[in-house]
Amino acid sequence: MKKIILIIISILLASSLLAQSGLQLGLLKYNGGGDWYANPTSLPNLIAFCNDQLGTDLEPDYATVEAGSKEIFNFPFVHLTGHGNVIFSDEEAMNLRNYMLAGGFLHIDDNYGLDQYIRPQMKKVFPEYEFLELPFDHPVYHQNYDFPNGLPKIHEHDNKAPQGFGIIHEGRLICFYSYESDLGDGWENPSVHGNSKETRTKALQMGANLIQYVFTQ
Numbered sequence: 115m116k117k118i119i120l121i122i123i124s125i126l127l128a129s130s131l132l133a134q135s136g137l138q139l140g141l142l143k144y145n146g147g148g149d150w151y152a153n154p155t156s157l158p159n160l161i162a163f164c165n166d167q168l169g170t171d172l173e174p175d176y177a178t179v180e181a182g183s184k185e186i187f188n189f190p191f192v193h194l195t196g197h198g199n200v201i202f203s204d205e206e207a208m209n210l211r212n213y214m215l216a217g218g219f220l221h222i223d224d225n226y227g228l229d230q231y232i233r234p235q236m237k238k239v240f241p242e243y244e245f246l247e248l249p250f251d252h253p254v255y256h257q258n259y260d261f262p263n264g265l266p267k268i269h270e271h272d273n274k275a276p277q278g279f280g281i282i283h284e285g286r287l288i289c290f291y292s293y294e295s296d297l298g299d300g301w302e303n304p305s306v307h308g309n310s311k312e313t314r315t316k317a318l319q320m321g322a323n324l325i326q327y328v329f330t331q
Contacts, residue, residue: 117280119179136330138173140189142220143180145200152225153195158243163301163318164325166257181206188215189327192220195298197227207238214239214281214288219328222291223298224323227272234279237287245279246290254278254290257326259319266316269296269307290324297321 143150157176160164160174176193179186182205192213194200202210214220219235222232233245248254248264255261255278265276276295280287299307300317309317 136171136173138188139176140173140179140186140192141176142186142192142194143178144194144196144200144202144206145181146199146231148196148198148200148231148290149225150194150196152197153298153302155303155306155307156195156298157193159303160301160318160321160325164322168322168326170325170329182209184209186210187216188220190217190219191220191325193223193298194220194232195223195225195228197225198231199292200228200231200272202235202238205207206237207235208293211239215283218288220288220289221324223296224291224293224295225298227271229293232291236291241282243283244282245281247284247285248278248290251276252287253285254323254327257323259323261320261323265295265297266294266313266320267295268300268309268313268317271296287327292320295320 117127139161140156158174161174162170165172174253178191179192181202186209229285250262250264254266265278271294276292277293279291279293281289284314297317299322300314304314
């Protein structure tokens with residue numbers, strides 16, 4: 115019965131995407147007090163980069179979507195970021211679970227301080243799965259842009275190496291968690307963090323790899 119429901123959700127997701135003239139990315143709004151709205155220029159810049167460099171036809175601006183909303187099924191790619199607390203209710207956790215099982219993709223970007231909050235919340239979403247560190251030969255690092263050493267380091271915090279974690283369901287990567295990298299900082303306008311052009315380019319290229327991976331799998 116559960117599989118039939120997920121198949122129906124998957125069909126609805128595909129139908130809603132086909133009905134749109136251009137796909138739109140989503141930014142996840144969550145409860146708990148964390149700044150889900152951090153890095154406001156990051157997604158528009160990533161979208162512009164993908165449209166220019168990958169030839170995608172993404173809507174130029176993103177949509178804000180709540181974790182428990184049925185509207186989340188309209189977005190093939192949803193981005194979550196912030197520094198602080200994250201809380202998913204049981205209903206929101208189930209909605210996120212169904213979204214990802216039905217074909218949706220969640221990108222979690224640690225904007226420093228998110229790790230201790232997001233891990234237990236994602237455990238509510240997928241109690242049967244752990245975050246697994248992806249090997250450097252995973253396809254997500256080898257789309258249009260090649261990252262032979264995995265996730266690039268964008269913003270320094272604790273002198274830790276960047277790590278890319280994933281949740282994999284039936285062989286499909288359904289959630290990517292960029293940790294100690296801060297991709298979103300690199301996607302922001304140059305004046306916000308003062309990152310070099312080279313650093314921003316690496317961040318945007320890795321983001322483009324995520325988009326390309328999601329849209330071609």
